[in-house]
Amino acid sequence: MKLRMKILLGFLILSGMLLVAGIWSIYSLNSLGQSVQRLLDDNYRSITAADQMLQALEREDSGVLLLLLGRWEEGRQIVDSAHVSFQEAFERAAQNITIPGEASYIDRIEETYQGYQQLWSRPIVDTGREGNINWYFEEVHQEFLDVRSAVSELKRLNEQSLYSTASDLKGRAERAVVPGTVATIAALIFSVLFSYLVSRF
Numbered sequence: 001m002k003l004r005m006k007i008l009l010g011f012l013i014l015s016g017m018l019l020v021a022g023i024w025s026i027y028s029l030n031s032l033g034q035s036v037q038r039l040l041d042d043n044y045r046s047i048t049a050a051d052q053m054l055q056a057l058e059r060e061d062s063g064v065l066l067l068l069l070g071r072w073e074e075g076r077q078i079v080d081s082a083h084v085s086f087q088e089a090f091e092r093a094a095q096n097i098t099i100p101g102e103a104s105y106i107d108r109i110e111e112t113y114q115g116y117q118q119l120w121s122r123p124i125v126d127t128g129r130e131g132n133i134n135w136y137f138e139e140v141h142q143e144f145l146d147v148r149s150a151v152s153e154l155k156r157l158n159e160q161s162l163y164s165t166a167s168d169l170k171g172r173a174e175r176a177v178v179p180g181t182v183a184t185i186a187a188l189i190f191s192v193l194f195s196y197l198v199s200r201f
Contacts, residue, residue, distance in 0.1 A: 042098040043162040050155035052089035056082040061144050067124040068136055099161050105154040112150045116143040
């Protein structure tokens, strides 16, 4: 083989090594980005749903207080609207279970909310419950706190998962570029040796 062909072949091998290193790094980083984005989206959806449930609970509590004051029409409208909002958010959270053990948090929310709903779904105005502050604090408010605590725990679980995902991103990114880095270093070493051999022969 002529020297010119050997030199050309050497440069082709060098170019091929650098091309493979670049393609592998791009592929690894792209795969990493997609997987991390899915994890972040899942956690964010659950956090957003939990926030909406908390807001709906606060409105329901306000509606119950209005019913307690005898303002039936206004209180009922607020309670019913908040209930629809809570159910929509709950369904989104229930369909977005992505963390181990998250289903148990959803079950607890459903259980505590049903107990809370049973209290305000019964008539309050024109009954012994109207104006009964003791009944509100001893039963309704306690059930409200139980549901809010269950929703807050779901939110906290997803926030912790979101933080863990972000923390893990650095290590995974470093591992993703290792093959490309190794190939690049090997190509540089090969180019130095090749240049030495060309200059020698």
